[in-house]
Amino acid sequence: MGDSMVALVTGAAGGVGSVAARRLAADGHRVAVNDIAGEGRLRELAEQVGGVAVPGDIADPDATTAMVAKVAKALGPVQVLVANAAAMAMSPFLDADPAQWWRQVEVNLSGHFRLIQAVVPGMRALGHGRIIVIASGWGVIGHQNATAYAASKAGLIALTKGLGRELGPDGILANALAPAFIDTEQLLVDAKDAGISLEEMRQRYRDLVPVGRLATTDDIAAAISFLAGPGSTGFVGQVLQPTGGVTRTRA
Known part of the structure; x- marks a missing residue:
């Protein structure tokens, strides 16, 4: 596996995603950036990193397929996937809006499930790949008034562990980050x-x-850079927690 790879970062219009895209570009990777909103910022970011913008809703299966095809045409098959896009809403559990519940599950969990399915064939053909899932410390310890978000992020953690076992023999390393307060x-x-x-x-x-x-966005981008780099080959199906030592969400 060469040092320069094609990376796709979802949820890249701001926050962790935009900083991660810049960090991966600085590391020498060719970067595609995705988001459902902030298309102007997304295209500006793509220009800054010398990559390509692929706007779209990862909860839409057709959009996901088109996105991966566009990246492959412009840069080549995705070799590093940073699954960062997320939807979040908060409310007491009994007041939770079912539509908001399913939207968070569709974006945070099902959307990335479909996206991973779309990029894995290309990774298998190349004999290598990195899947970096941005989960959450709330998916590990939970959080009040955020049951849908926490449940979807916990699902991502379980998905990562399963992918590590299933895809590791193909040279595809799947790992997750579960930060706390960014x-x-x-x-x-x-x-x-x-x-x-x-x-x-x-x-x-x-x-x-x-x-x-x-935690800062630079902290998380540094962890993403590590998992995408040559020094992380011993990490498969792992959940790294850059939390600063957080073990609770309420005093």
Whole structure:
């Protein structure tokens, strides 16, 4: 496997995805970026990393198939998949909107299931590949008012473990990251649910982190870079937790 590979990053219009795309490009990979929203930002990012933008909803099977075909035509078969796109809504469990529940499952779990199915044949033909699933610490320990999100992320963790066993013999290494509190715009959802300001939410979460700070997008991008690189060949079906030591979500 050469040092330069074709990478596809979902959910790349902002947050972890955009930083990860830039990091992978800096590592020498040819990068395709996907998102359902922020098409202007997505195309600008593609220009910055010298790659290609493939906008679309990964919950749409036809869009997923077209996306993978477009990447293959422009750059070659996907060799590194960063499954980062996510949908999130918060509410008490008994008040949960079924449509929101299934939307989170469709994007976070089923969408990436279909996307992985779409890229694996190309990886098998090449004899190598990396699947990097962005799960969540909430998929490990749960979180109040986020049952659908946590359940879908827990499903991603189980999916990763199964893929590691099934695809490892083909040279395709599947691993997951399960971060806790990342300082991104997504914290606005948490703050709204808690009825407090964004800065109060940041401080509440900082108080739960033994190292005393929230994870940054650069922290997660560095972990993605590691899993995509030559030094991670011993990791198969693993769940790495760049959480700063977080073991709980409420004081």
